[in-house]
Amino acid sequence: MSLRLPTGSVTVLLGPSVQRRRMMNRLDDSTGRCASGHDAVVRRLGAREAEPAGDRLATVESARRGPTAMVLADRLTDGLDSSERSTVLAALRSVAAEGIAVLVDDADPVAALAVADGALRVDESGEVRAEELAYLAS
Known part of the structure; x- marks a missing residue:
């Protein structure tokens, strides 16, 4: 699966839990490429x-x-209370600030959206599309 994420941003995966899980499982940690086509290190x-x-x-x-x-x-925050979850998710924000693309699949997508720059939605068929986050701006 080919997926392009913006560098320096946190992108949250939205949609049915099973479909998010399948998508994350399809992503291959060993085949990351930067925009120029060079190999890139991907950490899960x-x-x-x-x-x-x-x-x-x-x-x-x-x-x-x-x-x-x-x-x-x-699913980095599974099993944490809301305060701990927020702390871990905020740490991902600081990783992105260093120019790293971050994709988050979390059991609590609403909490993850609090640190997100963007979102992708995966539907029942496994199709992925950008999700508009303008409703969060208010």
Whole structure:
């Protein structure tokens, strides 16, 4: 699957949970390419549900080291309370600020939208389209 994400931005994946899960599983961590066609480092960040928030923040911080071009945050906040979830998602915002493209699939897409620059919606058939976020601007 070919997917282009804007650098320096957090993009949230929206739509039915099963379809989001399938899309994230189809993305190949080893075949990232930058706009010029060169190989790009893609890091997939995830966590076990029982993993403490501090460990997840360290995982996010590790994505800032090295030549990372894209981060796939794959259910990184599962099992966290709302405060911890917000803290981890905000850390992804700081990763994007360094020029890294971040794609987030979260069990709580509304919380993820709080740090998002954009969104993609995957429908029941697996089709992906850009989602308008203008309604969040007010």
